[in-house]
Amino acid sequence: MRNIRQTGLDNIFTLSMNGSKILSTKSLVPGVHSEKTITVGDEEFRIWDPYHSKLAAIILKGSSISIKKDSTVLYLGAANGTTVSHVSDIVLEGTVFAVEFSPRAMKDLIRISIPRTNLIPILADARYPDSYRNMVSEVDFIYQDVAQREQAGIAIRNASLFLKKNGLLILMIKLKSIDSIKKTDEVAKSEIKRLEDHFNIKELIDLEPFHSDHTAVIAQKR
Ligand SMILES: C[S@@+](CC[C@H](N)C(=O)[O-])C[C@H]1O[C@@H](n2cnc3c(N)ncnc32)[C@H](O)[C@@H]1O
Structure with missing residues (x-):
């Protein structure tokens, strides 16, 4: 080519x-x-x-994550589908479950999902994974980009319900959304410490120059 x-x-x-x-x-x-x-x-x-998609940014920065064509992905914080549509391109033989709680963003997400048969949009709050338990199967990856407080807690609750043993969490931590007073290093460390009870941390990637104040955590479920 x-x-x-x-x-x-x-x-x-x-x-x-x-x-x-x-x-x-x-x-x-x-x-x-x-x-x-x-x-x-x-x-x-x-x-x-990569300036619009943190997943593209970590791939360009050399992350070792490898979403395969038959992978299943639970995507938390799908917004209007910019990154989700690329994940749908990648998992040709798999499925993306895309959770988003904004009805306005969901309108766009539904529109792009119509021709994409591997993309399932779910209007729900990622803080309460029990509410979409019946719509999501076990997955190989959880991708989380929700810009919320309690990011580690959201990841842990979703992983305990849906992520396969040894499955990978890709968590985008927006440091300022958790605590605007604490130093960013402190914030990242305390979120990562919470994850360590459930996951082995594989990679930490600073998203500069594509996204400031963001760190990606790649962690494997034990
Ligand atoms: C930074 S944007 C995501 C961008 C998207 N991942 C992309 O790359 O195209 C964060 C999204 O998370 C959604 N969100 C925030 N909190 C949420 C929650 N508790 N449950 C579901 N979606 C949430 C917001 O509505 C917003 O659309």
């Missing part, structure tokens, strides 16, 4: 443009006019912007 290179990750590609590396996923639903895409032969690739 000209210009486009397969990464070591399922359905994720890179493209070199003016000396910088651009990330993309192969479109599961080609022909959406509002998206930035590149067409090579009869295949369409959607540009995946």
Whole structure:
């Protein structure tokens, strides 16, 4: 394929443009006019912007996470579906359960999920996983980007219900949403300490320069 290179990750590609590396996923639903895409032969690739997606940022920063084409993912804080749609491109043979509590964002999420048969939108509050227990199966990954206090608590409760043993949590900690007075280092340390009772911490990734005041925690369920 000209210009486009397969990464070591399922359905994720890179493209070199003016000396910088651009990330993309192969479109599961080609022909959406509002998206930035590149067409090579009869295949369409959607540009995946690390400034708009923390998952794209950690992949560009070299995280070892590897979501596979048959993975199941519980995505907490799906918003209007920017990142979720790329996860749906990746897990072609799997499923993404996308939880979001804003009815306005859910409207967009439902719209993008209609042609994406592997994407299940769920209008619910991630703090109360019992409320969507009947809609979600066991998953290989939990991706959490909810910008809430109690982020570790939300992750622990969801993981205890849905994450497989040895499954991976990818948690985006927005340091200032937890405590605006404590120093960011202190905040991250106390959230990570709470996680350590349930998970082995695998990686900590600072999201600079793409997202300030954010750290990604990759942790494996024991
Ligand atoms: C930073 S945005 C997520 C961006 C999205 N992950 C992306 O990359 O496209 C955080 C989202 O989490 C949602 N959210 C916050 N608290 C939540 C909760 N308790 N349950 C479900 N969604 C929540 C917000 O409504 C918002 O849409």
